[in-house]
Structure formats: structure tokens, C-alpha cells
Amino acid sequence: MKRKQKRFLQMTLLFTAALIFLPDIGLWSLYKEKHLVKPADPAEPQTIPLGLGDGQLFIWTDGLKRKDWHDYESIQKDAMRSGKGEHGKPYPLTEEDHDDSAYRENGFNIFVSNNIALERSLPDIRHPNCKHKVYLEKLPNTSIIIPFHNEGWTSLLRTIHSIINRTPDSLIAEIILVDDFSDREHLKEKLEEYMVRFAKVRIVRTKKREGLIRTRLLGASLARGEVLTFLDSHCEVNVNWLPPLLNQIALNHKTIVCPMIDVIDHNHFGYEAQAGDAMRGAFDWEMYYKRIPIPPELQRADPSDPFESPVMAGGLFAVNRKWFWELGGYDPGLEIWGGEQYEISFKIVPKLDHSLTRAVGKKEKRKKRRKEKKRKKKKEKRKEKRREEKRREEKRREEKRREEKRKEKKREKENNSILKTKSHSFTCLLTTFQVWMCGGGMFDVPCSRVGHIYRKYVPYKVPSGTSLARNLKRVAETWMDEFAEYIYQRRPEYRHLSTGDISAQKELRKHLKCKDFKWFMAAVAWDVPKYYPPVEPPPAAWGEIRNVAANLCVDSKHGATGTELRLDICVKDGSERTWSHEQLFTFGWREDIRPGEPLHTRKFCFDAISHSSPVTLYDCHGMKGNQHWSYRKDKTLFHPVSSSCIDCNPAEKKIFMNRCDPLSETQQWIFEHINKTVLEKFNSKASS
Ligand SMILES: [Mn+2]
Numbered sequence: 001m002k003r004k005q006k007r008f009l010q011m012t013l014l015f016t017a018a019l020i021f022l023p024d025i026g027l028w029s030l031y032k033e034k035h036l037v038k039p040a041d042p043a044e045p046q047t048i049p050l051g052l053g054d055g056q057l058f059i060w061t062d063g064l065k066r067k068d069w070h071d072y073e074s075i076q077k078d079a080m081r082s083g084k085g086e087h088g089k090p091y092p093l094t095e096e097d098h099d100d101s102a103y104r105e106n107g108f109n110i111f112v113s114n115n116i117a118l119e120r121s122l123p124d125i126r127h128p129n130c131k132h133k134v135y136l137e138k139l140p141n142t143s144i145i146i147p148f149h150n151e152g153w154t155s156l157l158r159t160i161h162s163i164i165n166r167t168p169d170s171l172i173a174e175i176i177l178v179d180d181f182s183d184r185e186h187l188k189e190k191l192e193e194y195m196v197r198f199a200k201v202r203i204v205r206t207k208k209r210e211g212l213i214r215t216r217l218l219g220a221s222l223a224r225g226e227v228l229t230f231l232d233s234h235c236e237v238n239v240n241w242l243p244p245l246l247n248q249i250a251l252n253h254k255t256i257v258c259p260m261i262d263v264i265d266h267n268h269f270g271y272e273a274q275a276g277d278a279m280r281g282a283f284d285w286e287m288y289y290k291r292i293p294i295p296p297e298l299q300r301a302d303p304s305d306p307f308e309s310p311v312m313a314g315g316l317f318a319v320n321r322k323w324f325w326e327l328g329g330y331d332p333g334l335e336i337w338g339g340e341q342y343e344i345s346f347k348i349v350p351k352l353d354h355s356l357t358r359a360v361g362k363k364e365k366r367k368k369r370r371k372e373k374k375r376k377k378k379k380e381k382r383k384e385k386r387r388e389e390k391r392r393e394e395k396r397r398e399e400k401r402r403e404e405k406r407k408e409k410k411r412e413k414e415n416n417s418i419l420k421t422k423s424h425s426f427t428c429l430l431t432t433f434q435v436w437m438c439g440g441g442m443f444d445v446p447c448s449r450v451g452h453i454y455r456k457y458v459p460y461k462v463p464s465g466t467s468l469a470r471n472l473k474r475v476a477e478t479w480m481d482e483f484a485e486y487i488y489q490r491r492p493e494y495r496h497l498s499t500g501d502i503s504a505q506k507e508l509r510k511h512l513k514c515k516d517f518k519w520f521m522a523a524v525a526w527d528v529p530k531y532y533p534p535v536e537p538p539p540a541a542w543g544e545i546r547n548v549a550a551n552l553c554v555d556s557k558h559g560a561t562g563t564e565l566r567l568d569i570c571v572k573d574g575s576e577r578t579w580s581h582e583q584l585f586t587f588g589w590r591e592d593i594r595p596g597e598p599l600h601t602r603k604f605c606f607d608a609i610s611h612s613s614p615v616t617l618y619d620c621h622g623m624k625g626n627q628h629w630s631y632r633k634d635k636t637l638f639h640p641v642s643s644s645c646i647d648c649n650p651a652e653k654k655i656f657m658n659r660c661d662p663l664s665e666t667q668q669w670i671f672e673h674i675n676k677t678v679l680e681k682f683n684s685k686a687s688s
Helices: 002-021 072-080 110-115 128-132 153-166 189-195 212-222 242-251 321-326 354-414 416-437 468-479 481-490 503-511 517-523 676-687
Strands: 057-059 065-067 142-148 172-179 201-205 227-230 235-237 255-264 280-283 289-292 317-320 343-345 441-453 541-547 553-555 566-568 585-587 593-595 604-607 616-619 637-639 644-649 654-658 669-674
Touching: 072 153, 110 153, 128 441, 142 153, 142 212, 153 172, 153 189, 153 235, 172 212, 189 201, 201 212, 212 227, 212 321, 227 242, 227 321, 235 255, 242 255, 242 317, 242 441, 317 321, 416 441, 416 468, 416 517, 468 481, 468 503, 481 517, 566 654
Parallel strands: 142 172, 142 227, 172 201, 255 441
Antiparallel strands: 057 065, 201 343, 227 317, 235 441, 255 317, 280 289, 541 553, 541 585, 541 669, 553 566, 585 593, 593 604, 604 616, 637 644, 644 654
16 A cells, blocks of 8 residues: 555656656746757657758747758758859859850850859858758648740759759659740750659640740649749759748748749859848839838847748749639639640659669650650641641731830830839739738748849740730739729729729639738738838929020930930920930939829939939939939039039030039029929928
């Protein structure tokens, strides 16, 4: 009896002790919530020695096991590499390498791309805290979807190699390359042959040019991973890029996560963070994508933690697959096609020893090729017929297109990159609004970094069937409610544009019980109007800017970034009304001066770099600084940063900065229209 009692007492004591002191189940867990504890018990399951981290498991008291996902072996390998372009350093360019022919096909310097290693190393430019972060031991796997159209050979391969080298194999379900009807030879059989070495790469092709969204959707529809990760075809992923993304989704599956997008220079392929690095994604009321600073309210104690973003930072993101389709993908209207409309060639080779893989791959290939040749011949005939029809129709369309083009050229001339930004905004805004309004969230993850080559220009035609304006209007009509009006005010041409049928999308919005756009603006994008107000505050001055001494007007000649402003005969005074003149300017609420009437300014600003430099147009940054002007009572245009004034030489028609001399008439300018109240407000702010 006594012994039994003693035992019992001992057991109870032990049990209470355990309750208090064991980190995992004990009372401690209540106090040390979310604190990091290394398991003391050696019997705890260790991670499989994959060369990932030191194999240590970490347990949060939320009960979830976490581990260090770094692949130190691959990091070590990268560190040892040397050569041109290694560690993301700029490739040393000579004059010749700069030749335009190097850019023509891809919009970036393919010569440089061809001359740096496919497996080149990158600098680890993450926030230092990222090195010590641990993520869930069990992460969902992902299908990585990479759409491409006429991508360069080495830039595409580098994308794949970087993924293979810097991603834990267990997290990749597959890599799906989706070819949007490329016609370049190296993207056909040669690509398929190359990819045989990667067991997880599949190649899928569209049957006609579909555009980015449908191409992505095709990839998504075939994907089998738990998470969809969309990348671009000219990227390089950086150290440990994937686990932080998947971790965020594992914690809350209604989340879209974006990596930080770094810049791979299109000339020399140097790898760098974007200017400003971590910023919130935003939009203006013409639906251009914008970046704004993270407001203090949203800044995290640890700046390497994921932060909320109203708009996706780029087209690169990861999302839970099921939830993605619950949201209707991008646009259910685009989802109607079935797989049989597409030529789909699966490329899954059983994982064997490397040399074997190749051999088997070749044998299978020969068989396949023979079969395919037969099939192709038949198809060829049918195709030829169709082609003939197509050609005829194409001709008719071409005629129409040409006419449209003539009209469009005006705009295109403005800036090629705007086109790019715009198509980009579309894909982002579309998902973004929906994600937030339908109960999800969007996060940027600073510890996940992916480099992207921003092209110098888009080297191919954007398919004419997909009208960007129409798409934008679809988004506005479906998601933006009464706020769409602000867009139509700036883009009156959208007002009467047909959107096609959007009833399905509206139905979806109802079905998912999504919140309205007003809620989105109040709860998510509340800081956007500070930078991009829906109702543009009135400008201080606008119209022609006439010089008193010369009686000539400032003319920017529809120039883009870098254009020097000059004097010219005022249009009003009978200067020929040709397209070449541009003499209307707006001195707006941002206190910068832009070409165009108040509601239709172009995104270029008067810009000066010193007290003696010429005055040029430059992309507006909206942050005052060297684009900040003040129109003073003495009619001078004052530049506070350089503390100088705009001057001119009437004979040479030159406009430049100079030391202010209020008596000099060459420094006196008359704006056609003035809003005195606003102007006074500006000037009182400046003097106070
Ligand atoms: Mn791109």
C-alpha cells in the first residue's frame, strides 16, 4: 500500500513538473507564445539530411514545427563561383556589345545574356534578418508556371536553372513552361530536348497567340501542385526565395504573396534592388501601377516581415490553387476553353540516373517523332486551309488595324514603357481588388527576392485582339463601383467602350459575398489617395507659358524623358498648328509642371538638376525635389532645390536655369490661366 501511494505521489509530482516546465505542453507554452524553442529531446524527429540547414527543427508553441530552409550547400557553391556576371555583377560591356541588334529580339541585351553562365550566382541582398528565419517544416508544394512568348534562349534557361538550383526539390511539384505561340526555332524541339534533363519540367503550348493572362490560365488549369507560383520567363530567383512565400500561404490559404522584385539591368545584367526597395503597390485613377512608401502605421517591428500591399508589386506571385479557382481564376469569362483546344506536350521523364535519363529520353523521342511526323502531315494539310482563310481575314483586319494604329501612334510615341506598365497594371489590379474584396489578403514578402529583366522595349506586337482599354474597363465595371467614374473622368474614351459580357463576373462577386470598392478604399488602400487623389485638386496655373521678354512660348514638342524645353512662336499667335507643338502645361497640386491640360497631363515633369542646367522633361516622381516649382508674384518660375529661376535666351530659343534676377524680363513668365487661391496657398506654404 505504502509503496503504491509513494509511486502515485511521485507520478503526480513528475506530471505537475512536466506541466510546468516542458516547453511543448507545459504552462510555459501559454507564456512563451510564439517563442522559439529548440527541442531538447534527442528523440524528436530530425529532418531528413537533405543538406538543408543544420537539420534542426524549431517548435513554436503554436504547435507547428519550423525549420531553417536554407540550402547551405548550394549557397556555398554559389559563393565559390567566379567569372563575368557572377554574383550579379554587371557584365563589362564594350561599345560594340551595346549595338542595337543585341536588343532587337528581346528588348534586353541577349549578347550579354549569352555570355554569362546559366547558373550564375547572385548577391544575397535580403534584409539580414532573413538569414535567421525559420519556416514551417511542412510546406505545401507548388507548380511553378512560366508563360513565355519568343523568349531568348539563355534568358529562359537561366530562369529554369536558377529555380532548380535555389529551390528545395521537395517543394516543386512541377515547372510548367507555357509557350504562347512562339515562332522562334530554339523554343521548339530544341527546348523540349534540353528540358529532358529536368524531370519536373513540362512544356505546354497554346494553339494561337493568347496573351499573358490566358497563357497563365492555361498553365494554372494544368497545374497539380497545392500552390500556384507564377513567374516570368526572364527571371533569376534568389537565395531561399520560395519557402517564405509558401509559409505565408500555409498560415492562411486566402493569401496572395509576392516576392520582392529586383532589377536585372537590360544592358549589363547587373542585379540590384529596385529604387526604394520595399514599397506598397498602389494605382492611380488611370489604372497605372504605382509604388508608394509603407505608412508608419503598417511598418513592422521587423522590416523583413511580410507586409500588406493593396496592389500586387508585379506579375510574380504565389497563390493557393484551390482558392485561386474559387476566386474564378483571373476572369471566369476567360476560362471557357478546354484542354483539347491546345497542343499539349507533356514532358515528364522518369527520374533516373542522369545518363540513363538522356538515353531513354532520346529513344522515346525517336518513336514520338515518327508518330508525330505522320500526325503533322495530316495536320499540315488542314492547317494550310485554315491558314489561307486566316490570311484573308488577316488582310481585312490589317487594314482596320492600320487605321487604329495611326490613331494610337500618337499615344504610343509618348512612351513605350507606358504600354508595358499598363498591361502590367491590368493583370495586377484585376486580381488585387478581387482578392481583398472577397475576403483574402495580399502580402509582399521581403525575404523572398526574384530578379527580373525589365525590358528596354517590348520587342513584339501585343496581340491586337486584346484591347487593354477594354480589359481595364472590365475591371472597373466589375469591381470599382462608383469609383469607376473617376477613371472615366480622366479617360473619357473608356466611357462608351464595350466591355463584353461581365454578368458572370458580377454573379461571382455576389456569390462570393465580396465587399464593395468603398470598403477596399477605406480598409486597404486608405493611403493611396494621399498620393493619387480620386478627385484631382485644382491646379494653380495652366495653359501656355509665355515669356515676357521674348513673347514666345515654352514648347515641349511632345517629347519624352530627356527632352529639353525650348521657346517657340506661340500657337495662339499663329504658329502652325502642327502636331509637333506642345504648349499647354499644368502647374498642378503636386507643385510640378506637366505638359497637358489639367485633367489630361502627361506623366513628364519640368526637371532641373542644377542652377545652370537646361530645363528638361523627366518622368514625374511626384516627390517634389528637383521637380518642385514655385510660380511667384514677380512672374518668375522659382526652383527651390537649386534656389534659381527659369531663364531663356530668345535668340537661341534656349531655356535654362539661372541665378534669379527679378528685374530680368527673360525670367518672367505668364501662365494663360491662374487660380489665385491655390497659387497663394502654394506660395504661403513655401514662405512659412
Ligand atoms: Mn517580364
